[in-house]
Amino acid sequence: MPELPEVETVMKGLTPFMLDATIAEVDQRRPNLRVPFPDKMRQRLEGRNVTQLYRRAKYIIIVLDDDQNLIIHLGMSGRILIVRAGEDYEIKKHDHLILTLQDGVRIVYNDPRRFGMVFMVAGDELNNHPSFSALGPEPLGNEFSAPILTERLKGKKSNIKQALLDQRVVAGVGNIYACEALFQAGIHPEVEAGKIKSTRAEALTHAIKDVLARAIEAGGSTLKDYRHVNDELGYFQHSFKVYDQEKKACGACDCDVDKTSGIKRIVQSGRSTFYCPQKQKKTEQKKTQ
Ligand SMILES: [Zn+2]
Structure with a gap:
């Protein structure tokens, strides 16, 4: 499932092809993804020039010269391929939308599970749009800080892991990076969100920014190799410290796998949480508060 760094990487990968480009042709191959494609999408997109691309939470926003925004959310399995001008490309089963730019470059949206969204x-x-109106601050922006996080966690009875996934607290932090950030900050995922004190919030804010920035950097380095046809944007090799590392040593403390069983997996609100019980202690949390 694409998380914020992947979405950022996809957006950055699209930018050199789409910015200032004109959308020449729209091939909509089915009526809907998770929601219907925009009404009269073809008429509304063809001939439009792209003036800006940016990311907000996990949405890619493509700004058009008539002040409309074409918005893409990759859902669970959405992928974007770039097909160079003049290159052969055989349309695949799950290619649901193909934008051909004036220079012949094709932008292909493929999504086997169709949890993605394309809307305008x-x-x-x-x-004021429902997808954006309640979003919390961008985690990498200056508006996301320890005092803001503390304020947003105030009175929250849910655990901190769950709170970080709440888009109203901070936008776009998904399951993987919530685990990684809590690990880096040394905070147990089951601690009550409202009880995170300001010093811990400081460490957590820093950790969230750091894990996301490092993942974006890793994704950015994959963009350099975009020389070939059918390039797929946004999925790259990650090195996670705790996510999906059950029973391994975390490498950040002296936890002995034979004695402590290493990184632990628990399920919180239906999602897997991975943490190191040595580095992320509930009791230690109490002492430091
Ligand atoms: Zn450890």
Whole structure:
């Protein structure tokens, strides 16, 4: 499932092809993904020039010259391929939308599970749109800070892991990076969110920014190799410290796998959480507060 760094990488990968480009042709191959494709999408997109691309939470926002926004969410399994001008490309089963740019480059949206979304919102309505109006601050932006995090966690009875997945607290932090950030900050995932004190919030804010920035950097390095046809954007090799590392040593403390069984997996609100019980102690949390 693409998380914020993947979405950022996809957006950055699209930018050199789409920025200032004109959408020449729209091939919509089915009526819907998770939601219907925009009404009259072809008419609304063909001939439009792309003036800006950016990311908000896990949405890719493509700004058009008529002040409409074409918005893409990759859902669970959405992928974007770039097919160079003049290159052969055989349309695949799950290719649901193909945008051909004026220079012949094709942008192919493929999504086997179809949890993704493609929709359009007028520029002046974007902040009031249900997908955006309740979003918390961008984790990598200056508006996301320890005091803001503390404020947003205040009174929350849910555990901190669950709170980090709440898009109103901070936008776009998914399951993987919530685990990684809690690990880096040394915070047990079951600690009550409202009880995180300001010093811990400081460490957690820093950890969230750090794990996301490092993942984006790793993704960015994969972009350099985009020389071939059918390039797939946004999925790259990660090195996770705890995520999906059950029973391994975390490498950040002296936990002895034989004695402690290493990294632990628990399920919180239906999602797997991975943590190191040595580095992320509930009791230690109490002492430091
Ligand atoms: Zn450890």
